[in-house]
Amino acid sequence: xxxxxxxxxxxxxxxxxxxxxxxxxxxxxxxxxxxxxxxxxxxxxxxxxxxxxxxxxxxxxxxxxxxxxxxxxxxxxxxxxxxxxxxxxxxxxxxxxxxxxxxxxxxxxxxxxxxxxxxxxxxxxxxxxxxxxxxxxxxxxxxxxxxxxxxxxxxxxxxxxxxxxxxxxxxxxxxxxxxxxxxxxxxxxxxxxxxxxxxxxxxxxxxxxxxxxxxxxxxxxxxxxxxxxxxxxxxxxxxxxxxxxxxxxxxxxxxxxxxxxxxxxxxxxxxxxxxxxxxxxxxxxxxxxxxxxxxxxxxxxxxxxxxxxxxxxxxxxxxxxxxxxxxxxxxxxxxxxxxxxxxxxxxxxxxxxxxxxxxxxxxxxxxxxxxxxxxxxxxxxxxxxxxxxxxxxxxxxxxxxxxxxx
Amino acid sequence: xxxxxxxxxxxxxxxxxxxxxxxxxxxxxxxxxxxxxxxxxxxxxxxxxxxxxxxxxxxxxxxxxxxxxxxxxxxxxxxxxxxxxxxxxxxxxxxxxxxxxxxxxxxxxxxxxxxxxxxxxxxxxxxxxxxxxxxxxxxxxxxxxxxxxxxxxxxxxxxxxxxxxxxxxxxxxxxxxxxxxxxxxxxxxxxxxxxxxxxxxxxxxxxxxxxxxxxxxxxxxxxxxxxxxxxxxxxxxxxxxxxxxxxxxxxxxxxxxxxxxxxxxxxxxxxxxxxxxxxxxxxxxxxxxxxxxxxxxxxxxxxxxxxxxxxxxxxxxxxxxxxxxxxxxxxxxxxxxxxxxxxxxxxxxxxxxxxxxxxxxxxxxxxxxxxxxxxxxxxxxxxxxxxxxxxxxxxxxxxxxxxxxx
Numbered sequence: 001x002x003x004x005x006x007x008x009x010x011x012x013x014x015x016x017x018x019x020x021x022x023x024x025x026x027x028x029x030x031x032x033x034x035x036x037x038x039x040x041x042x043x044x045x046x047x048x049x050x051x052x053x054x055x056x057x058x059x060x061x062x063x064x065x066x067x068x069x070x071x072x073x074x075x076x077x078x079x080x081x082x083x084x085x086x087x088x089x090x091x092x093x094x095x096x097x098x099x100x101x102x103x104x105x106x107x108x109x110x111x112x113x114x115x116x117x118x119x120x121x122x123x124x125x126x127x128x129x130x131x132x133x134x135x136x137x138x139x140x141x142x143x144x145x146x147x148x149x150x151x152x153x154x155x156x157x158x159x160x161x162x163x164x165x166x167x168x169x170x171x172x173x174x175x176x177x178x179x180x181x182x183x184x185x186x187x188x189x190x191x192x193x194x195x196x197x198x199x200x201x202x203x204x205x206x207x208x209x210x211x212x213x214x215x216x217x218x219x220x221x222x223x224x225x226x227x228x229x230x231x232x233x234x235x236x237x238x239x240x241x242x243x244x245x246x247x248x249x250x251x252x253x254x255x256x257x258x259x260x261x262x263x264x265x266x267x268x269x270x271x272x273x274x275x276x277x278x279x280x281x282x283x284x285x286x287x288x289x290x291x292x293x294x295x296x297x298x299x300x301x302x303x304x305x306x307x308x309x310x311x312x313x314x315x316x317x318x319x320x321x322x323x324x325x326x327x328x329x330x331x332x333x334x335x336x337x338x339x340x341x342x343x344x345x346x347x348x349x350x351x352x353x354x355x356x357x358x359x360x361x362x363x364x365x366x367x368x369x370x371x372x373x374x375x376x377x378x379x380x381x382x383x384x385x386x387x388x389x390x391x392x393x394x395x396x397x398x399x400x401x402x403x404x405x406x
Numbered sequence: 407x408x409x410x411x412x413x414x415x416x417x418x419x420x421x422x423x424x425x426x427x428x429x430x431x432x433x434x435x436x437x438x439x440x441x442x443x444x445x446x447x448x449x450x451x452x453x454x455x456x457x458x459x460x461x462x463x464x465x466x467x468x469x470x471x472x473x474x475x476x477x478x479x480x481x482x483x484x485x486x487x488x489x490x491x492x493x494x495x496x497x498x499x500x501x502x503x504x505x506x507x508x509x510x511x512x513x514x515x516x517x518x519x520x521x522x523x524x525x526x527x528x529x530x531x532x533x534x535x536x537x538x539x540x541x542x543x544x545x546x547x548x549x550x551x552x553x554x555x556x557x558x559x560x561x562x563x564x565x566x567x568x569x570x571x572x573x574x575x576x577x578x579x580x581x582x583x584x585x586x587x588x589x590x591x592x593x594x595x596x597x598x599x600x601x602x603x604x605x606x607x608x609x610x611x612x613x614x615x616x617x618x619x620x621x622x623x624x625x626x627x628x629x630x631x632x633x634x635x636x637x638x639x640x641x642x643x644x645x646x647x648x649x650x651x652x653x654x655x656x657x658x659x660x661x662x663x664x665x666x667x668x669x670x671x672x673x674x675x676x677x678x679x680x681x682x683x684x685x686x687x688x689x690x691x692x693x694x695x696x697x698x699x700x701x702x703x704x705x706x707x708x709x710x711x712x713x714x715x716x717x718x719x720x721x722x723x724x725x726x727x728x729x730x731x732x733x734x735x736x737x738x739x740x741x742x743x744x745x746x747x748x749x750x751x752x753x754x755x756x757x758x759x760x761x762x763x764x765x766x767x768x769x770x771x772x773x774x775x776x777x778x779x780x781x782x783x784x785x786x787x788x789x790x791x792x793x794x795x796x797x798x799x800x801x802x803x804x805x806x807x808x809x810x811x812x
Contacts, residue, residue: 011645075460239417253484255690284661
């Protein structure tokens with residue numbers, strides 16, 4: 001071993017920028033993840049993350065299920081698996097998706113992903129090339145921007161209102177930018193909480209077929225509806241031209257990282273090869289656990305309980321906002337999901353308010369990060385799923401004080 | 407709901423090739439995965455996959471640990487986590503890596519990946535651009551080729567012998583191809599089972615510093631040594647210029663999909679952003695489980711048992727080969743790992759033998775898939791970790807019969 005100690009080699013080396021692929025090097029770290037540093041300080045009430053209520057995780061049931069999976073299927077659940085995912089889980093998902101609005105979906109249309117974020121990355125990998133446009137709403141989901149940015153996407157953004165993505169100038173933008181696809185979070189959108197109206201869904205699908213343009217229907221919150229009635233599913237209306245992304249992160253556990261894609265066979269074939277080259281397959285043990293959880297019948301009542309809990313939290317937030325926010329502030333009133341969107345007077349920068357809010361021990365995400373154009377300075381996203389009703393009321397009062405000083 | 411039933415939209419759509427990014431569309435499905443269709447037929451003895459012995463999985467211990475993790479850390483293990491990975495697991499890995507030859511490694515150098523395949527994809531994403539060369543051995547690990555192919559890598563392959571990658575023309579190839587990095591599996595290489603000699607390790611690291619060229623030290627099998635003594639770790643010899651990939655797939659369970667990268671801080675920063683954009687973070691529950699398994703003290707004796715088992719299987723395979731393979735056939739004699747490499751007479755195509763072998767109910771992987779140049783027709787890879795000694799002997803006898811008919 002002497003030889004090693006007296007190594008002839010210099011051991012220090014620094015990788016400068018020139019070593020890295022520009023697309024990877026220039027990826028920006030998520031603002032939300034930086035904000036977590038502040039929002040996790042003691043005493044801070046955070047509306048910043050998109051975290052489910054941790055006390056709602058079905059820990060006891062999962063303990064029983066983990067035991068059962070290891071006992072009954074241990075050698076398979078711990079072994080290498082198929083890139084498409086565990087067959088029975090794909091079948092169970094196909095059945096759930098079919099019931100909720102995606103007629104004729106079978107396990108052949110399902111690929112298991114490492115959470116919905118991997119679905120977004122797979123979509124980018126399969127469809128994007130540097131400089132291709134993505135048609136999306138403004139604001140839109142930050143994680144989608146991060147996934148597509150690596151593929152050097154450009155954005156053709158469309159404004160939103162209370163009925164979701166506006167459709168007036170959609171056709172003009174399609175003609176002008178020839179986008180690779182339309183990206184939309186139709187239900188309880190992240191970050192704005194708005195839901196795409198039925199009429200606009202038909203319009204979107206009409207345009208998709210007219211211009212042979214795929215729709216990415218990103219649907220992580222669809223089952224978390226607190227008021228109103230479901231609009232027809234984009235996947236159901238659009239059929240093969242729609243690729244839907246789903247996840248168990250918001251209805252079972254994000255830590256298990258189990259999501260899925262619903263896509264036509266030829267798209268699923270490409271996704272499968274992408275999956276194989278990126279991580280071979282998703283955690284088998286977690287796939288077995290989620291499958292057992294679904295077939296045990298525990299998932300549907302669990303979602304029903306989540307809906308009750310999150311509805312209370314959303315109502316608590318909205319009521320306290322109505323009482324303590326100044327008249328100059330506007331916000332959305334979501335029918336489901338985890339987020340709402342606050343619009344401040346035009347001259348206010350929410351990124352500047354952020355540090356005042358941290359002094360008052362309350363955190364949010366400045367809206368700018370959700371704007372493909374990097375503007376929308378006077379907006380912010382608030383999450384209402386993570387904190388208790390009491391904390392939500394207290395946090396909103398604190399935010400009201402910050403606003404009062406504007 | 408009538409409106410939906412009488413949808414105005416055509417529901418059928420076919421994605422032709424023009425929709426997809428060529429890099430994703432042209433990804434080839436792994437030959438190994440196609441071969442699994444044949445090799446999983448009843449009665450077939452398979453030397454094809456790279457599967458650990460399933461009966462060795464520590465199912466009982468993991469059951470106890472799964473319970474403990476859910477009971478003690480349930481709300482955290484099921485919640486969103488950090489992109490870099492679970493801190494205590496990163497610390498435990500840093501400690502193990504330091505002990506095994508990577509002085510001064512701390513948790514800051516570790517990023518948790520979804521198995522080693524994701525580490526390979528991250529390396530490709532961070533360092534490759536279309537047309538850049540990868541300097542690698544011939545044959546080399548198929549999964550690395552798949553990961554790098556998406557990034558449109560070209561290959562500058564170097565021949566191997568019993569001491570691993572030959573170094574004679576390495577410098578010429580570096581000057582000629584200006585590769586992005588050197589990719590090497592130094593210990594019990596997949597597919598050939600050979601180990602890079604100490605002298606060549608020094609030579610490789612010397613060249614890396616001379617040409618400021620990163621080395622990717624892919625080390626999934628390093629802890630599975632059956633005979634001989636460890637060579638000095640490439641990571642230890644090379645320090646910052648070496649990026650090491652590790653995994654628990656071969657020493658705990660591949661189904662849990664927990665691997666890691668060991669890299670300089672500035673490389674880890676890029677990997678972290680890549681990880682965030684591709685899947686946010688690795689399964690938290692599995693990370694907690696692996697961490698608990700390591701700190702319980704169960705891992706080291708488990709590896710010791712694996713070494714005994716796999717040594718027996720390797721010896722059984724080598725002894726039966728010596729007895730039943732014709733004199734015209736040559737093979738490597740690995741000191742560890744999961745694979746050995748068979749070289750047939752030059753005129754024989756192993757891909758043609760494959761179907762004869764399946765008739766005899768024995769499977770292998772034709773060597774061609776491991777050649778960056780797509781040749782090496784007269785070679786094959788045999789795995790000795792998955793089947794029992796009895797099955798190995800029987801399978802080798804069957805293969806001997808196939809060879810006898812050549």
